[in-house]
Amino acid sequence: MIKIYGSLVSRATRNLWALEELDLDYEHVSLDWAKQKNRSPEYLKINPAGKVPTLTDGNATLSESLGINLYLAQKYGQGGLWPDDDAGRARCVQWSFWAGAELEPLAYGRIREFLFKKEAGRDQALITDMAERTGPLLNLMTLSLAEHTYLAGETFTLADLNVACVVEYLERSNFDFSNWPKVESWYTNTYGRAANQKIQDQRAPIAAEMMKRLQG
Numbered sequence: 540m541i542k543i544y545g546s547l548v549s550r551a552t553r554n555l556w557a558l559e560e561l562d563l564d565y566e567h568v569s570l571d572w573a574k575q576k577n578r579s580p581e582y583l584k585i586n587p588a589g590k591v592p593t594l595t596d597g598n599a600t601l602s603e604s605l606g607i608n609l610y611l612a613q614k615y616g617q618g619g620l621w622p623d624d625d626a627g628r629a630r631c632v633q634w635s636f637w638a639g640a641e642l643e644p645l646a647y648g649r650i651r652e653f654l655f656k657k658e659a660g661r662d663q664a665l666i667t668d669m670a671e672r673t674g675p676l677l678n679l680m681t682l683s684l685a686e687h688t689y690l691a692g693e694t695f696t697l698a699d700l701n702v703a704c705v706v707e708y709l710e711r712s713n714f715d716f717s718n719w720p721k722v723e724s725w726y727t728n729t730y731g732r733a734a735n736q737k738i739q740d741q742r743a744p745i746a747a748e749m750m751k752r753l754q755g
């Protein structure tokens with residue numbers, strides 16, 4: 540049985556969404572990183588870095604949320620999350636790397652300011668700088684979405700899922716998408732898919748509790 544480790548307020552939600560899209564049976568082991576459960580000796584045996592998520596499937600033990608999704612899509616999503624055509628598959632890889640290497644540092648840097656600091660303590664110069672550097676990245680998405688309905692072609696694929704999980708950080712930190720309407724409507728359609736909604740409904744009360752703790 541596939542096992543996914545990581546709480547509903549961690550990047551494990553990216554994998555839970557993919558597992559739901561693929562309609563797979565899995566066990567969710569909800570390790571609360573805020574309580575250091577990701578540092579237990581048992582967990583460090585499968586992920587010595589102590590990070591979540593980790594996925595185990597038979598002999599495969601994998602880390603890196605976006606990489607785990609590449610594995611799931613290739614193994615279980617042929618012709619769906621993992622397209623049949625070479626260009627579509629290459630775009631899934633390209634956009635997944637892009638999400639992790641280009642967008643996530645800016646989007647996560649931004650949401651950290653909103654999650655972990657109260658309004659008065661936020662670094663406004665950093666927030667502005669990150670927003671300025673995010674704009675050209677969203678221009679790239681806009682160009683792609685002018686060519687195809689979705690990022691890898693005309694159907695929803697892993698490219699959309701992996702990128703939407705990172706765009707979520709912008710949306711959750713009130714990023715102003717008015718200059719990027721194509722990105723905004725693509726995000727609304729993509730992130731609002733039923734498979735993700737199921738995970739987000741489970742996550743909402745836990746996230747609200749976490750925000751109360753962090754924001755007081």
Ligand SMILES: N[C@@H](CCC(=O)N[C@@H](CS)C(=O)NCC(=O)O)C(=O)O
Nearest residue numbers: 549550572589590591592603604605
């Ligand atoms: N690039 C990694 C990041 C993993 C990561 O930083 N996970 C966070 C939770 S979302 C974590 O494990 N934090 C706890 C810690 O660093 O101790 C991925 O996408 O999986």
